[in-house]
Amino acid sequence: MSRKGRRLFFIGLILGTFGIALGMVLFALRGSVSLFLTPSELAERQLSAGARLRMGGLVKEGSVVKLGPQSITFIITDGTKDVAVSYAGIIPDLFREGQGVVAEGVLASPTSSAVNQLRADSVLAKHDENYMPREIADSLKKQGVWQGGSPNSSPAPAQRP
Amino acid sequence: MIIEAGHYALVLALALSIVQASVPLYGYWRRQPVLMDMAQSTAVMQFIMVALSFAALTYAHVVSDFSLRNVVENSHSTKPMIYKISGVWGNHEGSMLLWVLILALFGALLAIFSRHMPQVLKSLTLSIQAWISAAFFLFILLTSNPFARVGVPPMEGQDLNPILQDPGLAIHPPLLYLGYVGFSVTFSFAAAALISGRIDPAWARFVRPWTLLAWIFLTLGIAMGSYWAYYTLGWGGFWFWDPVENASLMPWLAGTALLHSAVVMEKRDALKVWTIFLAILAFSLSLLGTFLVRSGVLTSVHAFASDPDRGVFILAILVFFIGGSLSLFAFRASTLRQGGVFAPLSREGALVLNNLLLTTSCATVFVGTLYPLFLEALTGEKISVGPPFFNMTFVPIVIPIFFLMPIGQLLAWKRGDLLAAAQRMTVALIVALLFGLALAAWHGEPVLAAVGAGLAVYLIVGSFVDIGGRIFVRKASTSQMLARGLGLPRSAWGTAFAHAGVGLSLLGLAATGWGVEKIVTLRLGDQIDLGPWRLELTKIEPRPNSNFDALVAQIQIRDGSGIVTQIEPARRLFKTRTMTTSEAGIATLRMGQVYVTIAEQNADQSLDMRLYWKPYVSLIWLGGLIMTLGGGLCLSDRRLRIGLGRAAANKGKQKPNAQPHPVAAAE
Numbered sequence: 001m002s003r004k005g006r007r008l009f010f011i012g013l014i015l016g017t018f019g020i021a022l023g024m025v026l027f028a029l030r031g032s033v034s035l036f037l038t039p040s041e042l043a044e045r046q047l048s049a050g051a052r053l054r055m056g057g058l059v060k061e062g063s064v065v066k067l068g069p070q071s072i073t074f075i076i077t078d079g080t081k082d083v084a085v086s087y088a089g090i091i092p093d094l095f096r097e098g099q100g101v102v103a104e105g106v107l108a109s110p111t112s113s114a115v116n117q118l119r120a121d122s123v124l125a126k127h128d129e130n131y132m133p134r135e136i137a138d139s140l141k142k143q144g145v146w147q148g149g150s151p152n153s154s155p156a157p158a159q160r161p
Numbered sequence: 162m163i164i165e166a167g168h169y170a171l172v173l174a175l176a177l178s179i180v181q182a183s184v185p186l187y188g189y190w191r192r193q194p195v196l197m198d199m200a201q202s203t204a205v206m207q208f209i210m211v212a213l214s215f216a217a218l219t220y221a222h223v224v225s226d227f228s229l230r231n232v233v234e235n236s237h238s239t240k241p242m243i244y245k246i247s248g249v250w251g252n253h254e255g256s257m258l259l260w261v262l263i264l265a266l267f268g269a270l271l272a273i274f275s276r277h278m279p280q281v282l283k284s285l286t287l288s289i290q291a292w293i294s295a296a297f298f299l300f301i302l303l304t305s306n307p308f309a310r311v312g313v314p315p316m317e318g319q320d321l322n323p324i325l326q327d328p329g330l331a332i333h334p335p336l337l338y339l340g341y342v343g344f345s346v347t348f349s350f351a352a353a354a355l356i357s358g359r360i361d362p363a364w365a366r367f368v369r370p371w372t373l374l375a376w377i378f379l380t381l382g383i384a385m386g387s388y389w390a391y392y393t394l395g396w397g398g399f400w401f402w403d404p405v406e407n408a409s410l411m412p413w414l415a416g417t418a419l420l421h422s423a424v425v426m427e428k429r430d431a432l433k434v435w436t437i438f439l440a441i442l443a444f445s446l447s448l449l450g451t452f453l454v455r456s457g458v459l460t461s462v463h464a465f466a467s468d469p470d471r472g473v474f475i476l477a478i479l480v481f482f483i484g485g486s487l488s489l490f491a492f493r494a495s496t497l498r499q500g501g502v503f504a505p506l507s508r509e510g511a512l513v514l515n516n517l518l519l520t521t522s523c524a525t526v527f528v529g530t531l532y533p534l535f536l537e538a539l540t541g542e543k544i545s546v547g548p549p550f551f552n553m554t555f556v557p558i559v560i561p562i563f564f565l566m567p568i569g570q571l572l573a574w575k576r577g578d579l580l581a582a583a584q585r586m587t588v589a590l591i592v593a594l595l596f597g598l599a600l601a602a603w604h605g606e607p608v609l610a611a612v613g614a615g616l617a618v619y620l621i622v623g624s625f626v627d628i629g630g631r632i633f634v635r636k637a638s639t640s641q642m643l644a645r646g647l648g649l650p651r652s653a654w655g656t657a658f659a660h661a662g663v664g665l666s667l668l669g670l671a672a673t674g675w676g677v678e679k680i681v682t683l684r685l686g687d688q689i690d691l692g693p694w695r696l697e698l699t700k701i702e703p704r705p706n707s708n709f710d711a712l713v714a715q716i717q718i719r720d721g722s723g724i725v726t727q728i729e730p731a732r733r734l735f736k737t738r739t740m741t742t743s744e745a746g747i748a749t750l751r752m753g754q755v756y757v758t759i760a761e762q763n764a765d766q767s768l769d770m771r772l773y774w775k776p777y778v779s780l781i782w783l784g785g786l787i788m789t790l791g792g793g794l795c796l797s798d799r800r801l802r803i804g805l806g807r808a809a810a811n812k813g814k815q816k817p818n819a820q821p822h823p824v825a826a827a828e
Binding site: 003006009010013014017018021024025027028029031032033034035036054070088089091104 | 502503504505513514517518521522524525528529532533542543544545546547549550552553554557558680682760769
């Protein structure tokens with residue numbers, strides 16, 4: 001192979017690899033990232049069932065129903081809108097009614113119904129009085145129900161599938 | 162008094178680093194060898210000063226001096242001694258001090274172990290090194306002073322974050338920092354080469370041990386961090402594609418690429434510009450990691466406190482060094498002349514492909530880590546990029562690397578024979594196929610796990626094909642073969658072990674597909690089957706401790722013949738911070754692990770728990786250890802020690818073909 005041919009080969013190889021990688025990245029960014037929303041923001045959007053998202057807010061007082069040893073339903077609220085969440089797995093230690101929570105999962109029913117349903121596959125709870133996921137702190141502040149100090153945060157590693 | 166001395170030593174270190182940064186550079190400009198030589202003594206002194214400063218902070222933590230804000234916020238008088246010491250770097254200020262301590266350590270080592278190095282290269286490298294340390298000394302003194310006092314000292318401290326109260330804290334951060342900061346040396350070498358415009362195979366030879374050293378520690382640090390997360394976070398995962406993990410993976414990928422491209426440069430005088438670029442890239446990514454973790458832009462247990470000033474300061478350091486080095490690169494790279502030519506199908510070609518795939522995979526991690534941050538900054542929209550993204554982008558790019566690794570080793574320099582290489586790989590392919598089929602028959606679904614395990618075995622066996630070919634020849638007696646094996650250069654063994662280590666980790670990863678996971682509620686005396694084991698809950702008891710109360714469950718593990726071992730998963734309630742942590746009960750059995758975490762006790766005395774059987778999971782970290790063993794063997798290769806003086810003496814007239822044939826030499 002001539003010097004020119006070698007050079008063309010390597011340039012082609014490099015461009016090809018980067019091109020394929022770019023394609024995969026763009027494709028993956030469309031399908032496999034999840035939005036962080038509050039219940040009100042979800043109500044404003046028309047998302048189809050099956051969309052992945054992270055839902056942040058407070059666990060509504062009196063809404064936690066324990067269906068079995070490792071299966072619960074509860075309602076995430078931001079004061080104006082509610083979202084019903086079902087979750088199977090060990091509940092995080094600091095999961096309590098009236099406390100901040102982030103549930104990540106799949107939207108179960110079309111958003112047109114009265115209350116959105118989320119099938120959660122992971123639930124993050126407030127970690128202690130000072131440590132809280134930043135997303136929860138931000139959304140609580142936005143809704144004016146923030147009570148804590150600075151949002152020094154650590155992700156409460158609750159459950160992952 | 163000791164505290165003030167420590168503070169003062171840090172200021173002195175800053176002053177020394179400014180001298181070390183400027184005087185040798187001026188000396189280089191004015192051709193004054195005496196001024197250039199100053200770099201060495203200042204580097205050593207600088208390290209001594211930082212070490213004194215670090216010792217002072219450690220002293221304050223050990224004696225629980227609550228007049229120091231850093232101690233108040235992160236310590237407690239009842240905290241066990243090991244966490245009083247390791248707690249020194251379990252906070253923002255202290256961890257930055259550890260960062261500069263290691264930076265100064267590398268500077269001092271460079272000054273001491275560089276006798277054979279040309280003076281220009283040595284003093285310029287040390288000067289750049291001092292620029293970096295000066296920036297970080299300023300950062301610590303201006304925004305994160307660990308020696309700040311409180312007005313009225315409290316009687317008691319606020320204790321260390323319970324998640325950090327683990328032996329891992331004593332090991333993981335120092336190892337990781339040795340890796341991160343180790344790449345500063347290669348960065349300084351690259352900048353020095355660009356400034357002097359002089360770069361040759363001898364340069365690659367000087368840089369190689371430092372790259373290897375940084376790579377070994379980074380590998381160990383990442384493996385250790387992964388195992389720590391695995392046993393402490395309680396859901397049995399070992400890699401979460403968390404931005405903080407990605408921050409350490411990116412320099413590792415760039416550093417691995419650098420390690421391989423430097424070989425091409427050393428042996429064939431090719432890929433110079435690219436190698437320089439990788440050296441800059443590896444440390445730039447380390448700096449980026451430091452920025453991501455220390456600035457508070459990320460939500461993580463690693464980000465101790467967020468303070469906008471610090472973020473802006475580190476960002477400024479980041480921009481200065483990355484921007485500065487890349488501009489230097491843009492201006493000067495064209496002056497570097499390209500060396501040896503090679504055919505696409507050759508060892509060099511294979512290493513180019515390796516570099517291409519490694520940097521591309523690094524780029525996908527980069528996008529996945531920073532895209533959410535950019536998006537939030539620009540549009541305010543919050544998204545999370547999780548494992549699905551990386552499974553769709555990173556994984557497809559690295560799988561070809563696993564396929565090509567053993568083949569690349571068999572290709573000759575300059576012009577290789579792919580067919581011959583493929584033929585020599587048939588043994589590895591057959592073994593892998595049989596092994597994959599056997600595992601599939603034994604463990605069953607999922608097929609993907611068996612395929613992955615087959616690929617891993619191919620990689621492990623394939624890594625030794627090259628060495629095997631050099632040792633086993635016809636009509637040679639056992640002792641002759643042994644002599645041939647011992648006669649091989651250590652780097653050949655190191656390469657084989659490092660590559661096999663990757664295969665071993667891959668085997669552990671693939672085997673996760675055969676794992677068993679159960680969520681159950683057990684009462685005292687209940688039994689449950691988990692994979693090949695039977696577990697029985699034999700005891701639940703409270704166990705008070707100095708700074709926490711624990712609830713411990715005792716679980717016996719049995720196989721068909723009797724009790725194998727027992728584990729004690731626990732929950733700990735830390736008194737000072739009223740925070741609970743979960744301690745997994747782990748037993749390593751036949752390379753796999755039984756892993757149990759418990760929830761709080763129910764009202765009826767039963768316990769909710771999560772049980773896992775993870776076959777071969779320990780191979781993931783064992784593979785990491787084998788990789789570092791390989792790196793260590795390469796580091797001890799005589800070519801790196803003996804060649805140094807000679808290479809420096811007659812640089813400019815290299816041997817036409819530097820590839821020695823060790824077997825021929827041994828005979």
